[in-house]
Amino acid sequence: MNDDTLLSVRGVGKRFGARWACRDVSFDLHPGEVLAVVGESGSGKTTLLNLLALRLALDEGSVHYSPRPDGSSPGGLRDLASLSEARQRLLSRTEWGFVDQHPRDGLRMAVSAGANVAERLMLLGGEHYGRLRATARDWMSRVELAEDRIDDLPSRFSGGMQQRLQIARNLVTGPRLVFMDEPTSGLDVSVQARLLDLLRSLVDDLGLACIVVTHDLAVARLLAHRMLVMKDGAVVEAGLTDRVLDDPHHPYTQLLVSSVLMP
Amino acid sequence: MNPGFCQSPTQTLVRVRGLGKTFVLHNRDGVELPVFSGLDMEVAAGECVVLSGPSGCGKSSLMRCLYGNYAPSAGTVELRHGADWLDLSAASPREVIDARRRSVGYVSQFLRVIPRIPTLDLVAEPLRRLGLARTLADQQARELLERLALPERLWHLPPATFSGGEQQRVNVARGLIAPRPVLLLDEPTASLDAGNRQIVVDLIGRARDRGAAIIGIFHDAEVRDAVATRSFDLGPYRPDRTLEEAAS
Numbered sequence: 001m002n003d004d005t006l007l008s009v010r011g012v013g014k015r016f017g018a019r020w021a022c023r024d025v026s027f028d029l030h031p032g033e034v035l036a037v038v039g040e041s042g043s044g045k046t047t048l049l050n051l052l053a054l055r056l057a058l059d060e061g062s063v064h065y066s067p068r069p070d071g072s073s074p075g076g077l078r079d080l081a082s083l084s085e086a087r088q089r090l091l092s093r094t095e096w097g098f099v100d101q102h103p104r105d106g107l108r109m110a111v112s113a114g115a116n117v118a119e120r121l122m123l124l125g126g127e128h129y130g131r132l133r134a135t136a137r138d139w140m141s142r143v144e145l146a147e148d149r150i151d152d153l154p155s156r157f158s159g160g161m162q163q164r165l166q167i168a169r170n171l172v173t174g175p176r177l178v179f180m181d182e183p184t185s186g187l188d189v190s191v192q193a194r195l196l197d198l199l200r201s202l203v204d205d206l207g208l209a210c211i212v213v214t215h216d217l218a219v220a221r222l223l224a225h226r227m228l229v230m231k232d233g234a235v236v237e238a239g240l241t242d243r244v245l246d247d248p249h250h251p252y253t254q255l256l257v258s259s260v261l262m263p
Numbered sequence: 264m265n266p267g268f269c270q271s272p273t274q275t276l277v278r279v280r281g282l283g284k285t286f287v288l289h290n291r292d293g294v295e296l297p298v299f300s301g302l303d304m305e306v307a308a309g310e311c312v313v314l315s316g317p318s319g320c321g322k323s324s325l326m327r328c329l330y331g332n333y334a335p336s337a338g339t340v341e342l343r344h345g346a347d348w349l350d351l352s353a354a355s356p357r358e359v360i361d362a363r364r365r366s367v368g369y370v371s372q373f374l375r376v377i378p379r380i381p382t383l384d385l386v387a388e389p390l391r392r393l394g395l396a397r398t399l400a401d402q403q404a405r406e407l408l409e410r411l412a413l414p415e416r417l418w419h420l421p422p423a424t425f426s427g428g429e430q431q432r433v434n435v436a437r438g439l440i441a442p443r444p445v446l447l448l449d450e451p452t453a454s455l456d457a458g459n460r461q462i463v464v465d466l467i468g469r470a471r472d473r474g475a476a477i478i479g480i481f482h483d484a485e486v487r488d489a490v491a492t493r494s495f496d497l498g499p500y501r502p503d504r505t506l507e508e509a510a511s
Contacts (some may be wrong), residue, residue: 030357033357193378193379197377197379197380200377222377225356225357225360226356226357239334239356240331240356240359240360241356242332243331243332243333243334243356243359246327246332246333247286247327247332247333247334249287249334250289251289251290254288254289254290255289255290258290
């Protein structure tokens with residue numbers, strides 16, 4: 001564990017009834033690192049993401065996170081379980097982001113695009129309406145949405161635009177860690193490509209650490225520095241993305257890699 | 264063009280000990296494909312070592328082990344990384360990424376990049392990752408692309424639709440732009456015409472003369488003779504060699 005570790009995951013597990021959805025997962029994540037979690041549906045990858053993002057409670061293991069140092073608290077890893085619920089909520093609204101697979105789950109469909117982007121800032125309080133609106137415009141343009149759509153409802157947007165709106169909504173507080181659940185899988189191929197390019201440059205420019213759950217190995221190759229391969233709730237292979245994809249060792253990873261159709 | 268890195272000419276920059284690579288195909292009844300074993304190699308600053316041996320003897324696999332792209336089955340692959348040695352066979356992903364940023368460059372046989380990024384950005388990227396300002400990185404990228412005679416009208420396009428020779432020059436530019444101490448070159452001139460081949464040969468020679476340790480695969484004898492300081496035969500490390508071969 002290095003000094004600059006952002007997230008430290010040890011022996012994490014979650015049980016649904018008698019079945020372990022994921023178990024014995026351990027890794028460290030550092031600032032600016034992008035980790036892809038791949039595997040087929042039912043492998044436990046989304047459960048893992050929800051555990052790490054505090055959307056589900058752990059049955060085993062621990063997750064430590066190093067909050068941004070400020071006047072009142074020093075830096076360093078803190079056991080997330082030891083933080084108050086209020087502190088956890090604040091973390092997930094400021095230092096973290098969560099991009100859902102379906103934009104409808106991550107957006108408020110009944111309020112305007114601008115209000116969606118500004119919501120996190122409003123929850124933190126204190127911002128002037130004009131400034132909130134200016135920030136919302138700025139973030140809309142950064143995710144390549146026309147600023148004059150600021151008053152439109154998200155339901156008027158295409159799927160790709162909704163996903164970009166969801167990303168803007170998450171990045172507006174300058175998070176350090178973003179969780180993404182299949183961020184491109186609901187989109188047409190050409191829209192996917194554009195979103196991936198956008199994600200890649202945002203992650204690069206902002207130095208974000210990300211955990212991206214995907215079943216698409218091409219997404220992993222494009223975005224991630226490192227990979228975890230999951231099967232039946234366990235991590236079967238881990239390592240540098242191009243090493244795992246070009247020289248897979250576990251039988252399941254070999255099967256996954258050899259099953260991809262080349263265009 | 265690339266000031267900065269300079270090494271004393273005798274310093275060892277690459278150290279390979281007992282390296283073995285065997286592929287195990289679990290979904291083909293666990294069949295084992297041994298590529299090489301017991302391979303020892305050292306390369307010093309200012310050397311350009313050409314890998315030799317028949318096709319299939321593991322030249323490209325060795326290069327990939329040297330880049331951390333393949334995991335060795337046995338042995339160690341150490342690179343001089345700053346003041347230290349980094350063993351790629353045991354390094355963490357982030358250490359390998361850092362080594363690729365600062366210490367080892369790789370020109371693969373085929374350009375493999377993100378499909379939609381303009382050429383100039385692709386070529387400048389290794390410098391930007393070293394912390395160079397965009398304007399400076401772009402300036403050096405322009406100079407190198409000009410030197411490689413890649414038409415300027417192509418610089419702002421992604422290379423996906425370029426000809427083989429044009430793509431290869433983008434690949435060479437991307438691999439050589441940063442003054443990294445170790446360079447791995449897998450057939451960097453294979454699809455170039457004579458004029459462009461000579462330009463790349465000159466660039467490789469300059470990198471060697473500034474003290475890079477170069478390991479390469481060059482099938483073209485003329486290129487090989489122009490850049491190599493010695494050759495390294497993979498034949499003796501073939502796992503299927505006979506006892507007589509091993510003894511001789």
